[in-house]
Amino acid sequence: MDFARSKKLLFCFLALFLLLAGIIYAVAYPQFRYQTVTTEALSPAYALGELVDGTEILQRTVIPADKVERVYLIAGTYDRENAGTMLLDFRELNGENLVRNSFEINRFDNGQYTAIELSEPLVGQKGKTLFLAVSAQGCQPGASLTLYSGNGILTGRLDVIREVAAEERCLVNGETGQGMLCVRIEGVNEIGFYRVYWFIVAGVFLLTVLLGMHWWSQARQGKMNPLVVVCTLLTKYDFLLRQLVSRDFKAKYKRSILGMLWSFLNPLLTMAVQYIVFSTLFKSDIRNYPVYLLTGIVFFNFFSEAVSMGMTSILGNASLIKKVYVPKYIYPVSRVASSTINFFLAFIPLTLVIILTGTGLHASFFLILFDVLCFLGFITGLSLLLTTSMTFFQDTQFLWNVISMIWMYLTPIFYPESIIPQNMLGIYRMNPLYLYITFARTSIIGGVSPEPMMYLKCIVSAGITLLLGTAVFRKYQDRFILYL
Template identity: 60%
Template sequence: MTHAPQRPQDRPSLARYRFLIRQLVLRDFKTKYKRSVLGVLWSFLNPLLTMSIQYVVFSTLFRSDIPNFIIYLLSGIICFNFFSEATHLCLMSIVANASLIHKVYLPKYIYPFSRTLSSSINLLLSLAPLFLMLLLTRTPITLAILLLPFALLMLFCLSYGIGLLLATLMVFFRDTQFLWGVLSMLWMYLTPIFYPESIIPKNVLTVYKLNPLYHVLRFVRTVLMQGVSPEPKAYLYCLILCTAPLLLGLWIFRAKQDRFVLYV
């Protein structure tokens, strides 16, 4: 007689846990900068400094002939940094909250979700230097910029999806954290962050374009640098390639979440 046992408080709606999620995000945000002198300023400074270094390196070393390279580079760095930070935070989210998972019943998706939200705040903050650079480089800002949220939402879905997968895997195999360190670096080089996509050989281009980040970046850059909406196909690519990992992540996380407490 194996019935699906009913949980107490079986109404895991987002609204019900909104206050908790806000508190968790607030905690991440407060503790991140708690003992640093510059505090929140780091969210602005980090992408700016990374960009300066990479700009110097790549504009002198590679003699990149990408027009408006600063914007090209900065948009790439910001998006990838978010992806990298969110997935790394999600990866640890279940394991690091072991003490809570043992003591209180909460829907488990809350832990990676609040971490992805925390990273999103950093993403929004780091948009400030990007806009500053848009102004300084006199890149014309058009109405197309209103399409930016779509790309960021897709980026969020992708990161949360991958994060759910990693968090689940991490519970059962602690190797995941080291593996992901390497894999995410590989992913970075497979994404056109600081190089033009034209250097990719034609015969591998089809596989290369399976990278969801490629499509997100292309979308963001079209919107920012050309000031127009990408072609309809670009929306479709983003939508499919970003929500597929999300659905997969949700599915696997859901299937395994009841066993987390036995392993963390």
């Protein structure tokens, strides 16, 4: 082991860790401090009649957040110019008014949920049941809008109809109406994560340093440990690794005319095709469908390419393994590395589409770095696992083709998550690919950081897969040669 260079690498690693922690904190601070919560949206079924002076609509509702900042209402405008003011009150059940907001009614889009920012937010009522009261001022019949009620929860294409108890229904001028008023209440809760963030970072840093020192002293005595493996890989075998990566990369486009250009063209063309096919189905449900689609495609393509290349790495390099001793993990690692270059190249068209569609590059784009690192760990682990299995049973290859297809359909690449039935969402969201792709979309399209839980889930799923893959690979690597 090359101790001088390994030391440099260790310091680089620790510096990178701190840099990444700093970037994440700077970008994700609002999401680490506040968590946005929204109530479920109902699909409109019944018109409640024109909202004119004297009309009052009451809806019982449970306040979801510490600070209610926004209300979404759906209104029918009859496609005409309406004038007047809508009054939105939050009221105690005994009739005491807490907060009143008023705004012009001409701001509503016909038949769509429209956001209303509350200039007077409702604070400190989380979990309480209040009345939301809607009334009008200066709204004349023939020049006003109607609100809707409904009893189906909006889940994209299939609504879940739910039974609405009598006291939950909306009251129009004191009479019980059908269903509940179509309203979504959005607010923020303060979560304490931003306060413990640096303690966690410091803890992990300290643990890494301690573990590094422990492994360092072990390495001095000539014992094997992960540190030795990574350092030998990066110091002694870096040249071989680079050669293998460039071989894989060159071999891929060797006899094609457009060559590397395919790395850009491939995701773009896939996106174009899927956009044409699926846009009529899903477009209205998804904000910025082209970027949504391309993010999913780029991530999934990387996953499927890297894993299927990594899977055949041992068998594909059989002639080498039988003749020269080189640590065997080099082969899957080099395959994953060459796919990673492709993945980074695909970010060029992605950035282009982001700019062309006017999405804008947010600071949260940098959070992708964290996402990609976890994703890489996950893919490497899976490749190690599958290449081991592949060496002993070549059926793995065919089995994988089927599994990766199922996996593709189980991941929201071209469809919105909202088409998944509510009761399946819990399981659906445990899919690691779902995590990595959603993380990327939140940071690219949403322009905000995902919630702290997402970070934890990403790290944990990557860590478990990587550990499992390494353990299995290590256990069986000496027997590979007998099966080649």
